[in-house]
Amino acid sequence: MAIALQPIKPKKISDQVFEQIRELIFRGQLKAGQQVMPERELAEALDVSRTTVRNAINKLVVLGLLEHKQGQGTFVRFPDTRPGNPVAAAMEVEEATISDLLEVRMGLECNAAALAAQRASERDLQFMETSLEEIRIEVNSGRLGTEADTAFHMALAYATKNPVHVYLMKNFYDFLFVGIKKNLSHLYEAPENIDQILRQHSEIITAIKQKDPQKASMAMRRHIQFVQEFFRNRS
């Protein structure tokens, strides 16, 4: 007998719950930042076990749509902080130090400087010089030019014309710079350091202008080494 029987839904219950909640989020009935019903209530409302609800919610958490907060509840994440960004959490968990961050930047950015020296357009150079100028202004106004500083390094990333490098820097921007930002205040407290740093940045730009990869890489190396030294001495 070949009667086309209705192939019953072989779906896992937890997946059905998952779909329902996700729908609520997509439809905007669960807005960003809002708290979702507690697991216990959801379980009763849907007449399934808390275990099942839990699996569904966990899936949404892993996908970055929801966020667990023990003792408070589960909340809808804001879309702009969603894509692949367990960064902040990872930062806490991984015990990453400023030193660790600088080590990685040494490899990544020296290479980027060398690439930029081969490919940077006039526009790229202008962006970098603008950022450098903004740092000067900020610092002279008594503020710290952290924003401008990161802008400089992002401009460098774009100047490599390498989409993979840009992708990395975009996605790990927080991870690579957040630690620096927090501690940059100390570095900028000593005015004599500021001149050093400005000069180092300037040297990087000069080397890129001259289209000298070796020189650019070395300039970046000296810059990062300087920062490394600073943090080594104060800890």
Next chain:
Amino acid sequence: MAIALQPIKPKKISDQVFEQIRELIFRGQLKAGQQVMPERELAEALDVSRTTVRNAINKLVVLGLLEHKQGQGTFVRFPDTRPGNPVAAAMEVEEATISDLLEVRMGLECNAAALAAQRASERDLQFMETSLEEIRIEVNSGRLGTEADTAFHMALAYATKNPVHVYLMKNFYDFLFVGIKKNLSHLYEAPENIDQILRQHSEIITAIKQKDPQKASMAMRRHIQFVQEFFRNRS
């Protein structure tokens, strides 16, 4: 009183299990297609509840690293058949080429090799040599040792002892794999290249054994340059 007590950070148990299993996959100790231990056995072996193991595994399933098959077991997915591989997708969107990937790896991995030369433990070296040996076996059997090759580079990442670098490479894993797979499949057209590659990997290990950062970095540089040259000549 302002004694800076060390604020304990109790990671979730399920996340610890998650990390362990994921590391087994990255290191190649759990190969693609292979079945992982049943949840009940894992729970007993790790001395945690099955619930916890379940949560950890579920997370890996959602991330696409594992695959559930009711009545059979849980299996390691083949990296290139992962649905919605975020990095691979990004590679399409960003129009990234193998050449772009190799450029970034040049910066990241040369630096990693230098760090590993300063910090690699015996265990790290063993992992690298095991991976290298597995590549040999795979190649001699007519297959291409893409997974073993990836495991080698992950082992190098772990050997740096730098949590930021490890974190980057973990999230870079798919990208790395895709790149390596394409590398090898094309390099395989000229078998004499395989010997070159094996020797280059061997030189990297040797340099790390000798705790010579410069040499390790240079060995890695030569390796990547070799692959770059190959792709330059065939396009």
Next chain:
DNA sequence: TATTTAGCATTGGTAATACCAATAAATTTT
């Protein structure tokens, strides 16, 4: 009274156990 402290309620995290459901292999039956 103002502040601190302690306790309580809420909510996610883990555990233990039992049973359901699907699959594959072994066994029995035809």
Next chain:
DNA sequence: AAAATTTATTGGTATTACCAATGCTAAATA
């Protein structure tokens, strides 16, 4: 020998209990 059945294994769901973190509230204290 082939087919049907049973059995063992393994993931899926349910239930219950308790732990752990957070925030609120009321009691205790200065």
